[in-house]
Every structure is written in C-alpha cells, then in structure tokens.
Amino acid sequence: MxxxxxxxxxxxxxxxxxxxxxxxxxxxxxxxxxxxxxxxxxxxxxxxxxxxxxxxxxxxxxxxxxxxxxxxxxxxxxxxxxxxxxxxxxxLLPTAPQARWQAITWLFAAGNSVEPALAHLNGLDLFFAQEPWAEQARPGAVKQARRKLASLQKALGERAWLAGPFSIADVLMVTVLRLLDHTDILAEFPALAAYKARGEDRPxxxxxxxxxxxxxxxxxxx
Amino acid sequence: MxxxxxxxxxxxxxxxxxxxxxxxxxxxxxxxxxxxxxxxxxxxxxxxxxxxxxxxxxxxxxxxxxxxxxxxxxxxxxxxxxxxxxxxxxxLLPTAPQARWQAITWLFAAGNSVEPALAHLNGLDLFFAQEPWAEQARPGAVKQARRKLASLQKALGERAWLAGPFSIADVLMVTVLRLLDHTDILAEFPALAAYKARGEDRPxxxxxxxxxxxxxxxxxxx
Structure with a gap:
C-alpha cells in the first residue's frame, strides 16, 4: 500500500x-x-x-x-x-540509449502531439457543450483527433508498448487516450483500444x- | 557556421x-x-x-x-x-540536480501548459479566421492565453531565464511565446515581452x- x-x-x-x-x-x-x-x-x-x-x-x-x-x-x-x-x-524507463530516447520521445509525443487534440475535443464536449460555436467547431476537432489516433495506431504497430517494455511513455499515453472515454472514437482504432485496456488492466x-x-x-x- | x-x-x-x-x-x-x-x-x-x-x-x-x-x-x-x-x-541544461529538474519542469511547462493555449489562439486567428465559430470562440481563447501568461510572468519574476542560466526551457518557451506575434497580447505582460526579446536577441x-x-x-x- x-x-x-x-x-x-x-x-x-x-x-x-x-x-x-x-x-x-x-x-x-x-x-x-x-x-x-x-x-x-x-x-x-x-x-x-x-x-x-x-x-x-x-x-x-x-x-x-x-x-x-x-x-x-x-x-x-x-x-x-x-x-x-x-x-x-x-x-519505468529503459536505460539502453536508443530505447531510453524512444521512450522519452513518446513521452513528449503523448503530451505535445496527442494530448492537445484530444483535450480540445474533451473540452468542447464536457465544458463548452452549451455554446453554439462548440457544436460548429466539433467536426474539425473530431477530424484532428482521428488523424492523431490513426498516426499513433500505425506507429504502435504490433507492439504491446510504445518503447518496447512498459514505460513512462505508456503511463502518459494511456491517460491521454482516456480523454476520449466520453466518446466512441477510440473503438475505431482497435489496436489503440486494446493498448489502452492493457494499461488500465495493470494492477x-x-x-x-x-x-x-x-x-x-x-x-x-x- | x-x-x-x-x-x-x-x-x-x-x-x-x-x-x-x-x-x-x-x-x-x-x-x-x-x-x-x-x-x-x-x-x-x-x-x-x-x-x-x-x-x-x-x-x-x-x-x-x-x-x-x-x-x-x-x-x-x-x-x-x-x-x-x-x-x-x-x-543548454544545468547539471546540478535541482537546477536541472527546474529546467526540465519548465521545458514540459512550455510545451504542455503554455503552448496548447497559445497555439489554439494562433490557429483560430491564422487558419480558421473565416469560420463564424472561430470568432465566437476567440474571447475564451484570449482569456485562457492571458491567464497562462499572467501565471508565467509571475513565475518568471525578476529572473532573466526560467531556470537560472539560459537553458533548453528558454529555447522552447521563447519560441512558444512567438505564437502570439500576430497579436498585441504579449505587450500586456512587459516582463514576458522583455524575456522573449532577450531570447530573440541572442546571436x-x-x-x-x-x-x-x-x-x-x-x-x-x-
């Protein structure tokens, strides 16, 4: 404990x-x-x-x-x-140089390349849903989120985790993907949905x- | 060269x-x-x-x-x-532990806490200005950008750079602040405007x- x-x-x-x-x-x-x-x-x-x-x-x-x-x-x-x-x-972080920097790269990618798009959509839906402009902005935000997820799914490929073994990159990316829990969008990307479930299944x-x-x-x- | x-x-x-x-x-x-x-x-x-x-x-x-x-x-x-x-x-990065982690903290803060707000406003103005919803979303985006800048200015205080000596945190933060170059907003925060100028003045x-x-x-x- x-x-x-x-x-x-x-x-x-x-x-x-x-x-x-x-x-x-x-x-x-x-x-x-x-x-x-x-x-x-x-x-x-x-x-x-x-x-x-x-x-x-x-x-x-x-x-x-x-x-x-x-x-x-x-x-x-x-x-x-x-x-x-x-x-x-x-x-939490491999020590071999290329694996270490791959994990750090994905740590930054989770926070800087994926989270802003998903957090934007999350904000539109959960905090600005009453605003008329939020409804009009939503299709573009969904498109941008899908684009990021498609790239991420392709990059993940057949791997279980982003940098080989489980790492801080996965801690951040899995929690970022949870920003879409109020939608069905992640289900369109089965490898990412499985990846997120793999993270959430950890004790x-x-x-x-x-x-x-x-x-x-x-x-x-x- | x-x-x-x-x-x-x-x-x-x-x-x-x-x-x-x-x-x-x-x-x-x-x-x-x-x-x-x-x-x-x-x-x-x-x-x-x-x-x-x-x-x-x-x-x-x-x-x-x-x-x-x-x-x-x-x-x-x-x-x-x-x-x-x-x-x-x-x-580019101090080696003493607290200074090193202060620089790394600000490196992440530039990319994750400041850039999303400024990049959102930049996008509304430079890429979606023709959209009616962008005009309606703008006041909230400006308010959010100002809030981040006010916090950042207070945190910078009298220091020349974010983590003591010039560091990678300043490289990222100064380039992030440049996302508002198309507006007059940064001028409302004189210490930040001076900080950005200090960065841009480096050879x-x-x-x-x-x-x-x-x-x-x-x-x-x-």
Missing amino acids: PLCDDAATVISGFSNVPPQVRGHVRDLRIRWALEEIGRDYRLDLIDAMAPRSGEYRQWQPFGQVPAFDDGEIRMFESGAILLYLGEQDPH AFARALAEQLEAYVAPTGE | PLCDDAATVISGFSNVPPQVRGHVRDLRIRWALEEIGRDYRLDLIDAMAPRSGEYRQWQPFGQVPAFDDGEIRMFESGAILLYLGEQDPH AFARALAEQLEAYVAPTGE
Missing part, C-alpha cells in the same frame, strides 16, 4: 472535482507510476473550486495538479515528474485510480 | 510553408539549440504541401517536423530533442531564424 502518511514523497491533488473529470485528473499519472515501482507517497489535497494560495503557486505556478516534492527535488508538470521517476527505476493503474477516486470527499452525483 | 553538408547531425524541416507560419516552424527550436552549442548540422527538407512518404513517417509518425538523427540516436518531438541536446552540453537565435527562412524556396508573398 504505497499511500503512507509519513512518506517522504508528496504529490498534490484535488480534494474535489466535478463528476465529469473524476478519474481523469493528472495526479493519476504520478500515482500510477509510483504504484508501479512500489514507492510510498502521500497526497497534499487542495480544493479545486477555491482560489489557489500564494504558497501553492510557489510550488505550481499555474495552480494545476500535480506538483511533486520528494525532499530532494521540488518540481511540477506530470511529464517532467514521470521522467524524474523514470530515471530512478528501469521499470498499479487500478490501485492508483481507486485511490484517486477515494480521495474525493464530495458526492459524485453519479 | 553550423550548417554543414556533411554533418553527422540531421534534422528535418520544410522546404516551403505558408507565409503566416514562416519563422515559426518547430525545426527553429532545434536549429537554435544547435547554434548555441556550435554543433554542425544539416537539414533534410521535405515538402510541407505534399503527402509524407512512408519512409518519413517511420522517422516522424505524425508527419511533422522536426525529426532528428545524429547517427547514434534517432528520435522526434522538439521537446525531447532539446532534452537530448541539453544532456550533452551544460550550456544563435538570429542565425537559426535566418537559416530557416533562407531554406524556403517559394516566394513568401510578403
């Missing part, structure tokens, strides 16, 4: 979020990676609905989660934190998700 | 792009970093307007630029390539930009 009250490793998360984003907040990525390597950690939960304190913005200047502190390094950005953890454990993912959901204090309304 | 026909380091770029994106294509980021450390490199130019070859998609699965190959490592994603170059030269940036612009074969129409 890596969740531990006196752990040296602390990450920030939210104590409450709207129902439609439960299970999708980005501290999940770090929880998952920490569960994969059995590292004790604890959560510093902040109120998502309240203004961030000046102290929190010293830690995370954009007021987002997660931020990270293990007593040695204080940082933020889920991709950067994954890389930091990966450098400490070959179960460490299941523990991380359960622990994230348990931390929300307010009723889900579901 | 780091551009060199028989250099071992190759990056991909476009031989032609529409006038409104000239000087903003992402190979600029890698050219700039290579110019900073005086590394010889050459360009593999592809036609932006033609479908990508299967061979190119083996190198860059999304069909974008830049991709990178130095004979030892073959990779893509500008953020990942910057990190790779940073690990080879302390002029390595000027050489990289000039070399990128020289490579475009078609008339600019400007």
Whole structure:
C-alpha cells in the first residue's frame, strides 16, 4: 500500500472535482507510476473550486495538479515528474540509449502531439457543450483527433508498448487516450483500444485510480 | 557556421510553408539549440504541401517536423530533442540536480501548459479566421492565453531565464511565446515581452531564424 502518511514523497491533488473529470485528473499519472515501482507517497489535497494560495503557486505556478516534492527535488508538470521517476527505476524507463530516447520521445509525443487534440475535443464536449460555436467547431476537432489516433495506431504497430517494455511513455499515453472515454472514437482504432485496456488492466493503474477516486470527499452525483 | 553538408547531425524541416507560419516552424527550436552549442548540422527538407512518404513517417509518425538523427540516436518531438541536446552540453541544461529538474519542469511547462493555449489562439486567428465559430470562440481563447501568461510572468519574476542560466526551457518557451506575434497580447505582460526579446536577441537565435527562412524556396508573398 504505497499511500503512507509519513512518506517522504508528496504529490498534490484535488480534494474535489466535478463528476465529469473524476478519474481523469493528472495526479493519476504520478500515482500510477509510483504504484508501479512500489514507492510510498502521500497526497497534499487542495480544493479545486477555491482560489489557489500564494504558497501553492510557489510550488505550481499555474495552480494545476500535480506538483511533486520528494525532499530532494521540488518540481511540477506530470511529464517532467514521470521522467524524474523514470530515471530512478528501469521499470519505468529503459536505460539502453536508443530505447531510453524512444521512450522519452513518446513521452513528449503523448503530451505535445496527442494530448492537445484530444483535450480540445474533451473540452468542447464536457465544458463548452452549451455554446453554439462548440457544436460548429466539433467536426474539425473530431477530424484532428482521428488523424492523431490513426498516426499513433500505425506507429504502435504490433507492439504491446510504445518503447518496447512498459514505460513512462505508456503511463502518459494511456491517460491521454482516456480523454476520449466520453466518446466512441477510440473503438475505431482497435489496436489503440486494446493498448489502452492493457494499461488500465495493470494492477498499479487500478490501485492508483481507486485511490484517486477515494480521495474525493464530495458526492459524485453519479 | 553550423550548417554543414556533411554533418553527422540531421534534422528535418520544410522546404516551403505558408507565409503566416514562416519563422515559426518547430525545426527553429532545434536549429537554435544547435547554434548555441556550435554543433554542425544539416537539414533534410521535405515538402510541407505534399503527402509524407512512408519512409518519413517511420522517422516522424505524425508527419511533422522536426525529426532528428545524429547517427547514434534517432528520435522526434522538439521537446525531447532539446532534452537530448541539453544532456550533452551544460550550456543548454544545468547539471546540478535541482537546477536541472527546474529546467526540465519548465521545458514540459512550455510545451504542455503554455503552448496548447497559445497555439489554439494562433490557429483560430491564422487558419480558421473565416469560420463564424472561430470568432465566437476567440474571447475564451484570449482569456485562457492571458491567464497562462499572467501565471508565467509571475513565475518568471525578476529572473532573466526560467531556470537560472539560459537553458533548453528558454529555447522552447521563447519560441512558444512567438505564437502570439500576430497579436498585441504579449505587450500586456512587459516582463514576458522583455524575456522573449532577450531570447530573440541572442546571436544563435538570429542565425537559426535566418537559416530557416533562407531554406524556403517559394516566394513568401510578403
């Protein structure tokens, strides 16, 4: 049970979020990676609905989660934190040079080339659905998401994971693909749907998700 | 003159792009970093307007630029390539642990927390300006861009660069801020405008930009 009250490793998360984003907040990525390597950690939960304190913005200047502190390094950005953890454990990041850089390449690709398209569509559907322009913007956003997914599926090919063994690239990419959970689009890309299911089937993912959901204090309304 | 026909380091770029994106294509980021450390490199130019070859998609699965190959490592994603170059030269990435991770944190923040908001507004203005929904979506996009810039300016504070000395984080962030060059928004954030100017004033940036612009074969129409 890596969740531990006196752990040296602390990450920030939210104590409450709207129902439609439960299970999708980005501290999940770090929880998952920490569960994969059995590292004790604890959560510093902040109120998502309240203004961030000046102290929190010293830690995370954009007021987002997660931020990270293990007593040695204080940082933020889920991709950067994954890389930091990966450098400490070959179960998260291969050490052979080409395999290492392939994993890092896909870590950046997940965050910079795939996530923006999927997050845009997610935002249109879950946060701006009442706006007339959102409906008009949607076909283009779907087309762009499909284009990214088609390229990704082709690049994945027959591999189980993006960089050979399971790595931080998969932690990030699987959580990015979950941004389309409210649609049927991923089913059009069977190899990617199977890839995402493979990630979600890992015991460490299941523990991380359960622990994230348990931390929300307010009723889900579901 | 780091551009060199028989250099071992190759990056991909476009031989032609529409006038409104000239000087903003992402190979600029890698050219700039290579110019900073005086590394010889050459360009593999592809036609932006033609479908990508299967061979190119083996190198860059999304069909974008830049991709990178130095004979030892073959990779893509500008953020990942910057990190790779940073690990080879302390002029691009500090080696002391907290400073190193601060730079890496800001490298990810530039690509994941700032660029999506600025690129969205850039896209609305430069590629979808004829669409009625783009006009309606614009106020929200401007508000989101301003929010990111306000947080970034506060985080930068009185520092010249994001992680102490100049680093790959600044290469990425300065090129990201250039996505608003078609607007007056950055002028509302004087410390960021000065930060961007400081980056653009570096001789390595000027050489990289000039070399990128020289490579475009078609008339600019400007």
